[in-house]
Amino acid sequence: MKFAVHQANHIGGRKYNQDRVGYAYTNDALLLVLADGMGGHLHGEIAAQIAVHSFMRAFARLEQTRVKEPEVFLRATMRAGHDAIFDYARAEKLGGNPGTTCVAALVQDGQIWWAHAGDSRFYLLRGNAVASVTHDHSVVQQWADWGIISPDEMKTHPDRNKITNCLGGVEDMFYVDVSKPVVAEAGDTLLLCSDGFWSPLTDGEMSQLSSIRSMRERLDELIVTAVYREGMRADNTTAVVARLGDGEEEHATDVPVCITLDEQDLPGNF
Secondary structure, three states: OEEEEEEEEEOOOOOOOOEEEEEEEOOOEEEEEEEEEOOOOOOHHHHHHHHHHHHHHHHHOOOOOOOOOHHHHHHHHHHHHHHHHHHHHHHHOOOOOOEEEEEEEEEEOOEEEEEEEOOOEEEEEEOOEEEEEOOOOEHHHHHHHOOOOOHHHHOOOOOOOOEOOOEEOOHHHOOOEEOOOEEOOOOOEEEEEOHHHHOOOOHHHHHHHHOOOOHHHHHHHHHHHHHHHHHHHOOOEEEEEEEEOOOOOEOOOOOOEEEEOOOOOEOOOO
16 A cells, blocks of 8 residues: 555653554554543553554454454444453553544455544545544534634633543543545645644645645644644644555555554564
């Protein structure tokens, strides 16, 4: 499969870094995943790590080079991450349940699928514009849907961090939104990011990732810009971006490759 990919993270103004991110690929499929651990819950960073590693493990165990049923895979793997968080909390006797948002995207057979829970977002960037974006599971998103606040006010509202759906947290309130497949086009750019990234930035700024050749440098610049604009209030700021097309690097492999930020390549026995 031919693609360019880069992932980046900044702790922002927080004491702990609770964001986790990774990607994985075979010759025929590409998976991106990001999780933002919820600071209001115990061990949010562990919840985020469990979510990302659930996807890495599931992908590494593929019997073929393609995901058999993409929509089922995305939904079931996110559910497995949700359940694993509760298993961890019970085993460690935490006295509370860690929580995390999660967003994942899968590319194979010329199509793109994505799934999410919470307010970490997937953007499909096409033709220097946002072609599609996930719909946040948050209080401010509901208010915007009802016309109480504007989409711009969502980014600065004091209740913007109140999530209505996540992995972990409350066991019976979890659900997964999975998209219908979208036909991929040459130059399509997939962006997955935490709210610390998308909240301080404009759609126009993020769309530049699809048009600027040095995607890696531009993503790093946007991370710095997002943190600078928020100052001491800056959240953990994380994103992974992948651009598709015949002009990108060929990623050939005999086994599934899984890569999480700041870790070594993890082969099929991950």
